[in-house]
Amino acid sequence: ILNVEQSPQSLHVQEGDSTNFTCSFPSSNFYALHWYRWETAKSPEALFVMTLNGDEKKKGRISATLNTKEGYSYLYIKGSQPEDSATYLCAFTGSNSGYALNFGKGTSLLVTP
Amino acid sequence: DAGVIQSPRHEVTEMGQEVTLRCKPISGHNSLFWYRQTMMRGLELLIYFNNNVPIDDSGMPEDRFSAKMPNASFSTLKIQPSEPRDSAVYFCASSGQGGDIQYFGAGTRLSVL
Numbered sequence: 497i498l499n500v501e502q503s504p505q506s507l508h509v510q511e512g513d514s515t516n517f518t519c520s521f522p523s524s525n526f527y528a529l530h531w532y533r534w535e536t537a538k539s540p541e542a543l544f545v546m547t548l549n550g551d552e553k554k555k556g557r558i559s560a561t562l563n564t565k566e567g568y569s570y571l572y573i574k575g576s577q578p579e580d581s582a583t584y585l586c587a588f589t590g591s592n593s594g595y596a597l598n599f600g601k602g603t604s605l606l607v608t609p
Numbered sequence: 610d611a612g613v614i615q616s617p618r619h620e621v622t623e624m625g626q627e628v629t630l631r632c633k634p635i636s637g638h639n640s641l642f643w644y645r646q647t648m649m650r651g652l653e654l655l656i657y658f659n660n661n662v663p664i665d666d667s668g669m670p671e672d673r674f675s676a677k678m679p680n681a682s683f684s685t686l687k688i689q690p691s692e693p694r695d696s697a698v699y700f701c702a703s704s705g706q707g708g709d710i711q712y713f714g715a716g717t718r719l720s721v722l
Contacts, residue, residue, distance in 0.1 A: 539713035599652040
């Protein structure tokens, strides 16, 4: 089992605030880092897959960065909206663990109007 | 494509009964994954298949759990006999190639009384 830690565990922001959260993972044997968005009563939906150190990906108001040497990734949401409320999961794949995704426990985001 | 299809959506059964969960991956996808979601442990990988062959079943809790993928369009996860501690949401996911973005089904919520 590979240790994937996410922080904070939960976050409550006001509409319009920008926010970010962290995923830390083993820095050795890195293959890929995934971010998923999981709304209540739905299934996880992929946001990004990142493989290269220094990668930066963007999808609308959401962006993510990757540092494989120090083993962390940040997810940023600019100008949070109530519809951004969800749990954000990161998952790590190691080069010696096949394609198995090791998920963190997630950051639960609540955006209130 | 309709996405990953899981059935049933909900299953309530009594301890000791056999439970079979079903999954139809996205057509053309080569990799299929079974996960279990619990409050305590988050999202855990149980087993995954690549080209219908089980690759890593180290996450399968014990011998009561078994999974099969008889062809590229169908997989089952069976629990026999079921126990109350098996109560969880079971997700199936598929990807085009191992390591790619995974697409999740809606999940099966299992309650063992």
